[in-house]
Amino acid sequence: MARTVRFHEYGGPEVLRLEDVPVGDPGPGELSIRVDAIGLNRAEALFRGGHYIEPVKEFPARLGAEAAGVVEAVGAQVTGFEIGQPVSVVPAFSMNDYGVYAERAIVPAAAVVHRPDGLDAVTGAAVWMPYLTAYGALVDVGGMRAGDTVVLTAASSSVGLAAIQVAQRVGAVPIATTRTRAKRDALLKAGAAEVIVTDEENIADRVHDLTGGRGAEFVFDAVAGPGVVDLARAVAPGGTLFLYGALSGEATPYPGFELGMPALNMRTYTVTRELTAHPERLRRAEAFVSSGLRNGAFQPVVDRTFALDAIVEAHRYMEAGTQVGKIVVTVDH
Secondary structure: OEEEEEEOOOOOHHHEEEEEEOOOOOOOOEEEEEEEEEEOOHHHHHHHHOOOOOOOOOOOEEOOOOEEEEEEEEOOOOOOOOOOOEEEEOOOOOOOOOOOOEOEEEEEHHHEEEOOOOOOHHHHOOOHHHHHHHHHHHHHHOOOOOOOEEEEOOOOEHHHHHHHHHHHHHOOEEEEEEOOHHHHHHHHHHOOOEEEEOOOOOHHHHHHHHOOOOOEEEEEEOOOHHHHHHHHOOEEEEEEEEEOOOOOOOOOOOOHHHHOOOOOEEEEOOHHHHOOOOHHHHHHHHHHHHHHHHOOOOOOOEEEEEEHHHHHHHHHHHHHOOOOEEEEEEOOO
16 A cells, blocks of 8 residues: 545545555556655646546546656566666656555556656656756757747746756757746846846846847747737747646737738647657657756756645645745655
């Protein structure tokens, strides 16, 4: 038996329950992991509330797609992993099939990566979703290069902070946006070349000022909704507006026709569908992130940790949106 977070109905953080659940043995293509730390993601709050890109198929449901721990058992047909190895679990499966909010979890081996030397469990649970999302959209799909400019919304999120570092590593210029001045200094310290305070400044005007009128080659947006109209005005001709989140909860228009803008590319990006589900793309992404961790270019930011017993409080904190960086839940054994 392992303490496992489950929920029996859609709802707010209060529906989460910590229950004793049998773990079983890993099947073919699976690993059994002792979970030491869990990275929280907005997708889990959406899944819990019934607003995710896929609904819950059966209650009680599990949660979680990102964690760090140690291999405890290896299923048939699995190679490259041994008992006792430190690993991280990356978001590469449906939460209808697996979940890592638990003391121990069965996960597909294809969703497990070796944890680089010197990376502890908390940091190992804070790395993969943010950096894979930023790399996958901006580098793997977008082809971001040195000299490009990228505008980042929700820049104080774990993905936003990772995107700042990914941009720096390839020589691009990261411009962060934030609603108020409260997080401005933190974003500059995190490496943003410039910070646009959207309550005080017009995004498009400021971006064009900063780029000599060219606009940004990329806008990396976690908010979506009506705000994409203003963001689209900041995109350089032939540039791309990536939508990787929908924090606004509102309908998202396509702004090109209304604005009469030439060559506006606008697309969604979902890391679990476009990167982690493809072994070769995941291999390249893992190499990119691991090398950045080894040479110090990538330094994951952990805002706060919670104990597994405090999972309801952790979800409430995540939904408040005040964090700068990743929220991690630790598991005592």
